[in-house]
Amino acid sequence: METILAENLDPDFRDELAERLKSLDFANCLTCGMCTAGCPYSDIHESNDPRKFLRKINLGMKKEVFEDPYIWYCTMCERCTIECPMQINVATVVRSLRGTWDKDKIPGYLQTIANEHIASGNQMNVSQIDYEETLEWIQDELRDELGDPEYTIPLNKQGAKYFYGFNARDIKIYANELQTTLKLFYAAGIDYTISTKRWDATNIALFTGQNDDFVAISMPIWEEFTRLGCQEFIVTECGHAFRSMKWGQRTFWKGEMFPIRHILELLLDLVKDGSLKLDPDAVTEVVTYHDPCNTARKEGVWEAPRELIRSFVKNFVDMNPNGRWNYCCGAGGGGMAMPEYNEIRKAKGKRKVDQVVATGAEIVIVPCHNCIDQFNDLNKWYPDTKGKSKNMHMCDLIERALIMPEKKPKA
Incomplete structure (x- = not known):
């Protein structure tokens, strides 16, 4: 271990960081190591x-802190914080330090995504024409699927009970999944309504710590x-979109x-009040559920998804x-947006793979776009698990059990 010289220490660094955080909670650290013990990946790779x-x-x-790759290796999941006897939020500390970075030096294409989101209104840089044409395509598909030639996606509806914010991937890549969700609605x-002006609830600045970007991205949708x-x-099945909207607000x-x-x-409420009817015998495979950190640990949503699952899944096995x-x-x-760290992401993912395999699940419900991309990558990276389970968003699995209401005859 290298000798730490007092002359090289910056006594003002703690105060500088505390000012950014509006808190000195990190100074309460007991060096007990519970955070490290609680981190499922502290033994996976260095730093x-x-x-x-x-x-x-x-x-x-200060110098060593900013040279420490931990700043970008940390997944900011807060698993360490729930173990900490002083409740120090390491993820908040990490995000604040990231926020001091020069934007042109931020790893991967995180900043590119932020810039494009600010410019276009969505993280996938989808043009307005492409957005509206995709909605028209989904509407046409649903008219055929539902046998309802008058079906119309409610756009820009004043006074609607629910405003639906989703992920730009649902337009750019997974339009069929947006179609499924609207079918459930x-x-x-x-x-409900969908805006043609602002609709992407994600915010990559949740990860970069650049608060000016965060406000520029999320303020227009609020x-x-x-x-x-x-x-x-209502926020789609996307952990970081949900966290961005809740914490950001x-x-x-x-x-x-x-x-x-x-x-x-919302879907649980609709099942409980009878608005959404599901066949309890439609899904017979062994199913498990992944808790996105931003949804569960950070925003407290983990019981409702399980109650929803048990309403239509016969064989649910928890991780x-x-x-x-x-x-x-x-x-x-x-x-996901820092490809230079793919090997680290792969190494960390093996622990999640082991969790899934232990359940014997044939289907893994992964209610988050970043998480499901990781799960799909893990299936490729660990071929021994390929084919053992299928990764799905909850809405896609619900569709399998959906009992469509009887059509009322026209007067």
Whole structure:
């Protein structure tokens, strides 16, 4: 171990960071190592020890902190925080340090995504023409599928009960999944709307720590919700979109607060009140559920998805651990957008693979776009697991059990 010289320490570093955080909680570190013990990946590769990282901060080792790859290796999953006796939020510390980075030096294409989102209004840089044409295509497909030539996607509807915000991947890549979700909305008969102005609920600046970018990305969609006068903001199956909307609203929104809920919470309510009817015998495979860190640990949504699953899945086997104590899949903290760290993402993912295999699951419900991309990569990287389980969003599995309402005869 190298000698630490007092003359090389920066006594002001802690105060500088505390000012950014508006808190000195990291200075309460007991160096007990519970954070490292709680991190499922501290033993997977080098430079992934939260205790050592916090010690560098508290000792004023500014140069060493900014040279430590931990800043970008950390998935910001907060698994260490729930083990910490002082409840130090390491993810918040990491995000704050990332926010001091020069934007042109941020790894991968994180900043490119942020810039494109600010410019185009969505993270996939989908043009307005392509967006509207995709919605028209989905509408045509649903008219055929539902046998309802009058079906229309409710766009820009003033005063709708629900405003639906989703992921740009659902337009650029997975339009069929948006189609499935809108089919569920149709079957349940809910009053909702989709905006043609602002609709992408994701925010890559959640990972970069660049708060000016965060506000530039998310403020317009909150303003669009308010302009349309909706009652509740519903976020798609995307952990970081849900976290961005919830945490971002608490942190940056200055207007009147409004309810923001995950789509799985809404779907559970629709099942419970009978609006959405599901066949309890339709899904017979062994099914397990992955808790996205941003949805479960950070925003407290883990019970509703399981209650929803048990309403239509006969053979549900939970991972161990799960819920608040779940393991990050390895793609958090923007990992999917930093290809230079693919080998690290792969190494971390093996722990999640082992969890899945232990359940014997044939289907893994993965209610997050980043997570499902990681799970699909893991199937390729670990061929011994390929074919043993299929990764799906919850809405796709629900569609298999959906009982469509009887059509009412026209008067």
